[in-house]
Amino acid sequence: MSLVEIAPVVRGAYLARYGVPVLVTPLAEVPTQSASTLDPLAEVPTESASTLDPLAEVPTESASKPQKVSTPADLPQVLADADLPLPGTVAVEVDGQTYxxxxxxxxxxxxLPGARTAEARSAASRSAVVAGKVAVVTGGAQGFGAEIVHGLIDSGAFVYIADLNGDGAAALAAELGDRAAAITVNVADEASVAAMAEQIAATTGGLDLVISNAGIVRAGGVLEQELSAFALTTDINYTAFFLVTKHLGRLLAAQHTAAPGWMSDIIQINSKSGLVGSNKNGAYAGSKFGGIGLVQSFALELVEHGVKVNAICPGNFYDGPLWSDPDKGLFVQYLRSGKVPGATTVDEVREFYEAKVPLRRGTTGADVMRAVYYIVEQAYETGQALPVTGGQVMLSS
Structure with a gap:
């Protein structure tokens, strides 16, 4: 049995016992390679221990004798009856190996006892629903992803910034301090996503919130677009959501075996183009429509594991690199592809799109964060696609 299977169950036992999110960090070598950028096995002087530092080691003398299990399936029940100090250490022995x-x-x-503690906190402030929780944001180094990372950090969460741009993720993590950690990941590559899941298990034991945000746009009409551009868009926007849900969902499911009352969330950052078609942008719209199909299907499947799966469908984030990058941004792409009839400048393309929004502006990171808080707080909703479009797209029966 590997760390990626054991750590989430240990964390789940703490969630069930105390009803608040916790960081569970390995204290000794285990038979699995982690490659964690945080080096969770590093010794830290106990004088530096802080509730803000998830890596600060508790004195090992406080650990009780290992909880022994004869089979991995017995671990949740054994931990349910174990002494689980918080803060403190715990040891388990599985198949002769001590963790x-x-x-x-x-x-x-x-x-405090009971999972309703977090719900009580959320009543005081919408953002409090993520306080202390462990989250991962894919594509978190820039654009909407970075906005979400900032919002979660400001709300008291611990956030993994997962991005193919490892240097950008590391720079943002360094800027944000001890509540953030960088993970270099290619979300379209299964081995890379599996390694991300293992790294999370090896650092915090598990997590509470997955925000699948990584995405790309390759604009172009169906009569001209190259198959390679269509396929790349599908890989990043559609297939990657499957991979992220598969591997991080396994952590959430394992955690749930020991904490059946603890709800967790997977949120796909979709798009208004997942709700209505997009002219000369079929690859993107098709991948986003497909993403909502996955959200609904995964929601039906993962509910038994205490996982809610929803989508947020933002309007256009005009000030982010997706739109405003001077070389590859959508304003430039749409100008070149002739998507906006008569437009001869980037400013004219922007004005065209802003005029489509009843509230006359693009979507901001704060708009998306309000939706994140709502989805996490709403315990009685799953499989939904929530528009955040300034009225540009309205739900219809």
Whole structure:
């Protein structure tokens, strides 16, 4: 049994016991390679231990004798009856191999019995629903992803910034401090996504919120677009969501075996183009329509594991690199492809799109964060696609 299977179950036991999110970090070598940028196995002087530092080690003397299990399937029940100090350490022995973990909360979260504690906190402030939780944001180094990362950090979460642009993710993590960690990942490559899941298990034990945000646009009409551009768009926007849900969903499901009352979330950042067609942008719209089909299907499947799966469909983030990059941005692409009749400049393309929005502006990171808070807080909704478009796209019966 590997760390990626054990750590989420250990974290789940803490979630069930205390009803607040925790960081569960390995304290000794385990029989799996992690390649964690945080090096969760590094010794840290106990004097530096802080509730804000998920890597600060608790003195190993506080660990109880290992909880022994005869089969991996027995682990959730054994942990349910175990002594699980918070903050503190716990050890489990599976198939003769001992695994030791430290457990702690972020910030000043007060451990109280029952999973309803987090719900009570959320009533005071919408953003409090993510306080102390562990989240991962794919495509988090720039654009909407970076906006979401900032929002989650500001709300008290611990955030993995997962991006193919490893240098950009590392730079943002360094800027944000101890509550952020960088992961270099190619979301369209299964081995890379599996390694990301293993790294998360080896660093915090599990997680509470997956935001599948990574995406690309390759504009072009169906009569001219190259198959390679169509296929790349499908790989990143559609297939990658399957891979992210598959591997990170396994962590959430394993965690749930020990914490059946703890709900977690997978949110796909979709698009208004997943709700209505997009002229000369069929590859993108098709991948996003397909993404909503996956959201609905995954929601039906993962509900038994305590996972809600929803989508947010933002309007256009005009100030981000997706639209405004001077070389590859959509304003430039749409100008070149002739998508806006009569437009001769990038400014004219922008004005054309802003005029389509009843609220006369593009979507911002704050708009998307309000939707994230709502989805996490709403315990009675799954399989939904929530428009955040300034009225540009309205739901109809």
């Amino acid at each position: 030791r973990f430290s457990a702690r909360t972020l910030g000043d979260l007060t451990p």
